[in-house]
Amino acid sequence: MKRLLAVGWLILLLVLAAHLLWRMHTGLNLSTDILALLPREPETPLMERVNQEVGDHFSRRMILLLGAPDPATVRHAAQELSTILNRSGLVAVADNADAAERLKRLGALYFPYRRGLLSDADRTALLTSKGQDIATAALSQIYGFASLADSRMIVNDPFLLLQSFLTHLPVPQSRLSLQQGFLTTQDNGVTWILLNGQISDAPYALDFQEKLLGVLNPTIARLQQQSPDLQVKRVGAVFFAAAASKVATAETSTLGTLSTIGSALLLLLVFRRLAPLWQNLLVIGIGAGAALSVSLLLFGQVHVAVLLFGVSLIGIAVDYGMYYYSCLFDPTLLDPQQRLRSVFAGIGLGYITTVLGYAVLILAPFPGLRQIAIFSLIGLSASFVSVLLWFPLLDRNAPLKHGASLLKAATIPWLFWERRDWRRVRIGTVLVLLVVGAIGLLRLRADDDVRHLQSLSGDLLQQQADIQRLIGSLTPSQFLLVHAASDEAALQREESLAPVLKQQMAAGNLSGFLTAAAFLPSAQRQEENRKLVDTKLEQPFLDQQRRQLNLTAPATDPNPTQPGFLTLSQVLGDGAGAPPLPFLRELVLSPGIHIVTLELLRDPEALRRAIAGIPDVRVIDPAGDYTALLGKYRYRAVWLIGLSIALMMVVLIWRYGWRGALRVKAPSVTAIAAAAACIGLLGQGFTFFHVMALILVQSIGVDYAVFCAECARDKRPITMLGVWLSALSTILSFGLLAFSEMAAVHAFGLTMLVGIVFAFLLAPLAGGAEVKRRLGRAGRA
Amino acid sequence: MALVLCGFLCLASAHADEELGGARLKPGSVLRGHFVQERSLQGFQAPLRSEGSFIVAEGKGLIWRVEKPFATVTVITPAGLVQSAQGTETLRLPAARIPFIAHFYEMLSGTMTGDLKSLTEQFDVKQTGTASDWSLELTPKSTAENTSSDQQNMPIQRLDLAGDQYVKSVAIYRQNGDRDQLIFADQHLDTDPLSAEEAALLAGSGDK
Numbered sequence: 007m008k009r010l011l012a013v014g015w016l017i018l019l020l021v022l023a024a025h026l027l028w029r030m031h032t033g034l035n036l037s038t039d040i041l042a043l044l045p046r047e048p049e050t051p052l053m054e055r056v057n058q059e060v061g062d063h064f065s066r067r068m069i070l071l072l073g074a075p076d077p078a079t080v081r082h083a084a085q086e087l088s089t090i091l092n093r094s095g096l097v098a099v100a101d102n103a104d105a106a107e108r109l110k111r112l113g114a115l116y117f118p119y120r121r122g123l124l125s126d127a128d129r130t131a132l133l134t135s136k137g138q139d140i141a142t143a144a145l146s147q148i149y150g151f152a153s154l155a156d157s158r159m160i161v162n163d164p165f166l167l168l169q170s171f172l173t174h175l176p177v178p179q180s181r182l183s184l185q186q187g188f189l190t191t192q193d194n195g196v197t198w199i200l201l202n203g204q205i206s207d208a209p210y211a212l213d214f215q216e217k218l219l220g221v222l223n224p225t226i227a228r229l230q231q232q233s234p235d236l237q238v239k240r241v242g243a244v245f246f247a248a249a250a251s252k253v254a255t256a257e258t259s260t261l262g263t264l265s266t267i268g269s270a271l272l273l274l275l276v277f278r279r280l281a282p283l284w285q286n287l288l289v290i291g292i293g294a295g296a297a298l299s300v301s302l303l304l305f306g307q308v309h310v311a312v313l314l315f316g317v318s319l320i321g322i323a324v325d326y327g328m329y330y331y332s333c334l335f336d337p338t339l340l341d342p343q344q345r346l347r348s349v350f351a352g353i354g355l356g357y358i359t360t361v362l363g364y365a366v367l368i369l370a371p372f373p374g375l376r377q378i379a380i381f382s383l384i385g386l387s388a389s390f391v392s393v394l395l396w397f398p399l400l401d402r403n404a405p406l407k408h409g410a411s412l413l414k415a416a417t418i419p420w421l422f423w424e425r426r427d428w429r430r431v432r433i434g435t436v437l438v439l440l441v442v443g444a445i446g447l448l449r450l451r452a453d454d455d456v457r458h459l460q461s462l463s464g465d466l467l468q469q470q471a472d473i474q475r476l477i478g479s480l481t482p483s484q485f486l487l488v489h490a491a492s493d494e495a496a497l498q499r500e501e502s503l504a505p506v507l508k509q510q511m512a513a514g515n516l517s518g519f520l521t522a523a524a525f526l527p528s529a530q531r532q533e534e535n536r537k538l539v540d541t542k543l544e545q546p547f548l549d550q551q552r553r554q555l556n557l558t559a560p561a562t563d564p565n566p567t568q569p570g571f572l573t574l575s576q577v578l579g580d581g582a583g584a585p586p587l588p589f590l591r592e593l594v595l596s597p598g599i600h601i602v603t604l605e606l607l608r609d610p611e612a613l614r615r616a617i618a619g620i621p622d623v624r625v626i627d628p629a630g631d632y633t634a635l636l637g638k639y640r641y642r643a644v645w646l647i648g649l650s651i652a653l654m655m656v657v658l659i660w661r662y663g664w665r666g667a668l669r670v671k672a673p674s675v676t677a678i679a680a681a682a683a684c685i686g687l688l689g690q691g692f693t694f695f696h697v698m699a700l701i702l703v704q705s706i707g708v709d710y711a712v713f714c715a716e717c718a719r720d721k722r723p724i725t726m727l728g729v730w731l732s733a734l735s736t737i738l739s740f741g742l743l744a745f746s747e748m749a750a751v752h753a754f755g756l757t758m759l760v761g762i763v764f765a766f767l768l769a770p771l772a773g774g775a776e777v778k779r780r781l782g783r784a785g786r787a
Numbered sequence: 788m789a790l791v792l793c794g795f796l797c798l799a800s801a802h803a804d805e806e807l808g809g810a811r812l813k814p815g816s817v818l819r820g821h822f823v824q825e826r827s828l829q830g831f832q833a834p835l836r837s838e839g840s841f842i843v844a845e846g847k848g849l850i851w852r853v854e855k856p857f858a859t860v861t862v863i864t865p866a867g868l869v870q871s872a873q874g875t876e877t878l879r880l881p882a883a884r885i886p887f888i889a890h891f892y893e894m895l896s897g898t899m900t901g902d903l904k905s906l907t908e909q910f911d912v913k914q915t916g917t918a919s920d921w922s923l924e925l926t927p928k929s930t931a932e933n934t935s936s937d938q939q940n941m942p943i944q945r946l947d948l949a950g951d952q953y954v955k956s957v958a959i960y961r962q963n964g965d966r967d968q969l970i971f972a973d974q975h976l977d978t979d980p981l982s983a984e985e986a987a988l989l990a991g992s993g994d995k
Contacts, residue, residue: 143870143877146859148826149837150851150870157828157965173880554856556833 012395019292019388026299036212036251037309056487059595061628064483066205068097068242071473073198074235077190083229083236084188084199094221096214097203100588102187112577112586116172119572120163121539122532125174128167132538140165141547145554164551165543176524182477191476196237198476209244212251212310219248239469239476246466253747254310261742266290268738269324276731277331278408285400286327289389293323297385305377312377322360322382322706323389325732326353329713330397332728335409336721342398350394352716352725355661356709357390359654363705366650367698375698413723416730420714420722420770439680446683453691454637456629458749484610485626486519486602486617493574496600497528499622503602506616515612518605522574522593529571601626636694643697650701651675654708662715666775670715673768674707681761688756695750699740699757706736707765711772722773733766817981818843820953820974822851827966844981848989862988869991922949 070087074080088099116123124132131139144166148155155166163169182189182200189200207214226238266287273283301308329352333345364386367379422428486503490496500523510516527535552558578590594600607613610627617623651671658667678700685692710729717725740762743755819842826835839854848864859877861870870878913924925946947958953974959967981989 139875139877142872142875145857146853146870146872146877149824149835149856150853150859150861156961156963157830158963160828161830556831556835558832 008395009399012399015391015395019296019392022296022299025303026295029299029302033213036313037208037210037307056595056599056601057626057628060485060601060626062208063592065209065243068203068205068244069240069473069477070201070203071198071239071476072201073193073196073237073239074233075196076233076235077185077197079233079236080197080199081186081188083233084201086229087225088201088203090221090225091201091203094217095206096218096221097205100202100204102189108586113172115576115586116168116572117162119532120168120171122535122571123171123527124167124535124538125170127174128170129535129538132542135542137543137547140167140543141551144551148555160555161557164548164555164557167539176518176520193476200477203242205242205244209242210247210251215244215248215251218244239473241466241470241473249466250748251310257746257748257751258310258313261746265739265742269735272731272734272738273328273331276412276727277334277406279403279406281401281403282327282331282334285397286324286331289327289392290323292392293385293389296388297381300384301377301381304380308381309374309377312374312381322386322736324735325356325709326390326393327397328731328735329353329356329728330393330401332724332731334403334406335413335727336724337405337407339405342401345401346394346398348721349728352713352728353390353393355657355712355716357386358657359708359712360386360705362653362657363650363701363708366646366653366701369646369649409727413727416727417723419767420726420773422767423770442687443680443683446686447679448686449689450682450686450692452637452640453693454633454640455691456632456636458691458693483627483629484604484607486604487624487626488600488602488622489624490598490600490622492598493594493600494528494530495622496598497523497526497574498530499620500524500600500602501528501531502620503617503623506620507602507604510613510616513612515608516604516606520589520593520603522590522600525587525590526572526574526577529573532571640692640694640697643694643701647678647697647701647704650705654705658708658712661777661779662775663778666715666778669775670711670772671708673711673771674704674765676768677703677707677761677764680764681757684760685753685757690753690756693750693753695753696757699754700761702740703758703761703765706762707769710765710769714769715772715775716777717773726770729766729769733762736762816976816978818953818974818976821972823970823972824853825968827968829964842981842985844985844989847981850985850988860988862991864989916949919951921951922947924948 072080072084072087074083088101091097091099128140131137144164147166147169148160155169159166159169182191189202191198191200205214205218209215222240230236230238269290270283270287273286274280277283298308298313301312329349330345333339333348336345336348339345339348361383364379364382367375367382422432488496488499488503490499500521504521504523507516507519511518523531574594577587578594579586592601593603604613607627610625610630614625617625655667655671658670661667662670681700681703682692682696685696690696710733713725713729714722737759740755740758743751744759746752746755819840821838821840823836823838828835837853837855837859839852841852842850844850848862851861851863853859853861857873859870859872861868868878868880869876911926913926914921915924916922923946925948927943943959944962945960947956947960948954949956953971955971957967957969957971959969961967980986
């Protein structure tokens with residue numbers, strides 16, 4: 007029967023292995039978007055869609071800036087690079103070759119409606135009855151040096167209203183001008199050309215990052231070989247993500263290797279045999295492989311951070327084998343069945359409590375953490391079952407005899423709590439730790455800022471700053487969403503927003519904004535403008551203006567303005583040819599739903615207050631929203647800890663009664679407090695990821711206590727050796743994460759390191775708990 | 788147009804110096820003179836005539852003062868363009884917006900850049916006369932870089948320049964039949980410092 011089960015288990019694992027191999031062959035689908043690890047608030051479908059669209063659009067943008075002293079060199083390089091990128095199909099680089107044509111079309115489009123289009127300055131002048139100023143300004147331009155206006159314009163628009171409107175349009179990337187089909191700027195004798203691209207896939211997909219960089223980097227290297235003074239700067243979510251996943255993959259392999267080598271050395275040194283090592287490696291491999299295979303089956307793709315946390319699974323998976331093999335040092339246990347029976351209660355209860363700890367993570371509404379929880383549950387279960395079914399069959403070892411001094415040393419933590427002559431030291435240590443701990447807990451402060459979690463590559467940040475300086479603006483990261491019944495209503499909202507936003511700019515809270523209404527006034531505003539032009543400008547000043555210009559052509563307008571109003575769909579382009587203002591399409595998501603991009607918004611709350619009176623408008627600040635969410639869920643996660651303690655207490659009370667359960671639970675709860683105090687002492691912000699680690703500290707910590715509670719007095723050294731091995735290997739895996747460069751992973755690792763150390767040192771305190779109820783066939787070992 | 792002309796004033800001086808003989812604008816030197824501008828516009832009965840004085844301060848910028856028919860001052864510096872009429876500012880285009888002026892040209896009439904180098908790249912130059920009495924005829928080039936659509940967009944059909952030691956006249960022929968004629972007179976180079984008022988004008992043309 008046992009053999010049958012073992013064989014059945016083998017077959018199941020082989021199937022999972024085959025699935026995994028097949029997935030690896032077709033290309034592992036790993037994701038690196040840190041935001042994917044975070045929860046999505048249940049939002050209205052509209053908001054969901056807007057966030058998605060805006061997020062997708064802007065996160066898929068990439069900017070390359072090429073510079074060299076010789077303009078021809080840069081143009082050549084830009085041409086070649088954009089050709090190669092376009093041909094690769096990975097990036098669509100915006101083509102500006104027909105931009106001149108587009109702008110002419112825009113001019114032609116605006117021209118018939120010019121009397122409804124007024125620059126802010128002209129509109130203000132007319133509203134304050136200062137039409138004469140406009141007339142004078144037009145005359146001085148026409149007569150003055152180097153006039154832009156030609157006869158056709160002057161005849162039809164003697165006040166140069168359209169020219170004024172056009173020259174005052176807000177333009178993104180305002181330091182660039184179009185030269186020979188390239189967006190160009192000059193700075194310190196270097197000509198820079200901007201290539202604007204839209205990548206064809208999510209910037210966080212690893213294989214896409216590889217493909218893109220595989221085309222981009224060699225091409226740039228080749229171009230730089232041809233012209234050594236060519237500089238290339240880049241910015242875009244895809245580059246940040248690629249740098250981050252490079253760090254993550256590098257860390258996964260270094261930390262994973264260190265963890266594995268450390269655990270292997272530990273086993274070799276302790277057991278002086280290969281069998282415990284390779285069998286434990288087998289268990290780890292089974293755990294990780296099965297977890298990855300099933301996760302891919304369930305989720306389709308696995309986040310790279312899940313993989314990284316998964317590495318730490320090795321630390322727990324190895325525990326079951328450790329406990330089992332520490333029995334080799336017990337001379338009274340002669341065969342594998344006896345050994346398994348002796349540890350069954352311990353690893354069984356340990357497994358159940360750990361599973362409860364992870365199960366609570368499933369309740370956390372964070373998709374990434376749910377993945378981590380399920381990944382870990384599957385991995386742990388596979389490891390646990392493998393130990394139960396296979397170890398008794400694989401174990402051919404006689405009891406080990408070299409363990410005397412090892413066992414003696416292993417019991418030191420236990421002795422620390424029990425020896426009478428160490429009482430003063432004990433009390434002193436505890437008091438000092440209590441005081442230090444209290445100070446640490448008092449200094450603990452929360453920090454939920456999502457931007458602090460994404461450690462961005464410094465080099466890329468520098469390039470981003472350079473590009474921002476050279477081209478004037480960058481991809482906006484904050485927006486206003488205007489959600490009105492129609493385009494007309496949305497444009498009107500934007501018109502009432504504009505003065506508020508200008509006030510915010512004057513107050514230093516904002517450095518710029520872009521609305522669709524700036525390019526196309528609402529019909530209401532166009533009508534108002536026409537009336538203004540008619541009553542405040544043309545009636546009083548037109549004849550005089552024409553006289554001053556020697557214009558004696560008939561007073562009737564030879565080119566009457568269109569009766570209707572210019573509409574948004576006309577400006578957006580009706581599908582015939584490229585749209586005249588490509589960036590306008592980014593601002594208009596669908597009829598009535600517009601966004602207003604904001605540049606460098608400092609205080610979103612102040613802006614929220616300022617626009618409170620304008621209906622249908624809300625601030626969208628994705629980073630701010632995620633920060634608020636993280637704060638909310640950090641708070642919620644603290645409750646999860648309480649919940650998981652309660653769940654475990656049910657099992658522990660059943661087994662040890664009230665007093666015993668408290669004894670068993672106390673060490674892990676204290677370990678949580680100690681880890682939190684340590685975060686406070688180090689001055690780190692207390693984040694959601696610290697709290698998630700605390701959940702694990704208490705579920706792993708309770709294992710150690712359970713082992714100490716489950717063992718008879720004469721088995722204490724052997725049990726304690728198992729706890730030692732387990733704690734050390736956990737520290738080797740989880741604790742190593744403290745050295746990660748990724749803030750979230752570091753927070754997690756550090757908390758684990760401190761928490762596990764304390765859980766381990768305090769575990770012998772649970773030794774006094776008495777078993778009240780038996781666990782199946784296994785008794786007290 | 789501002790940039791083009793600004794370029795021309797310097798271009799012509801450079802030409803005059805290198806090939807045709809004449810004065811060079813040294814750092815710190817100031818070129819002063821008078822001008823008459825006649826804009827012959829299609830559909831207008833009479834040309835729009837203006838006259839006044841100009842100052843080119845090497846490395847600093849240009850002050851263009853229209854005295855007749857009414858007082859207008861245009862100041863162009865690397866920081867931007869400011870125009871004022873009768874003491875009131877009527878137009879201010881900081882340099883940060885000047886690239887958009889390039890867009891504006893394109894929007895209305897075609898591609899044109901103020902870059903001196905790209906100017907010579909974009910024009911065929913025909914030179915006649917002697918060092919002390921020269922003329923240049925510039926016509927937009929038709930090269931691979933100036934595609935046919937750029938040709939159509941080019942607002943300028945031809946530029947004629949004539950001069951001796953200094954530029955004497957510039958004529959700008961536009962595609963639509965408009966013609967701007969500039970006649971310069973009384974030019975002289977000096978190294979006297981700018982007056983306080985002139986320096987203030989040149990200093991105040993950036994973004995406010």
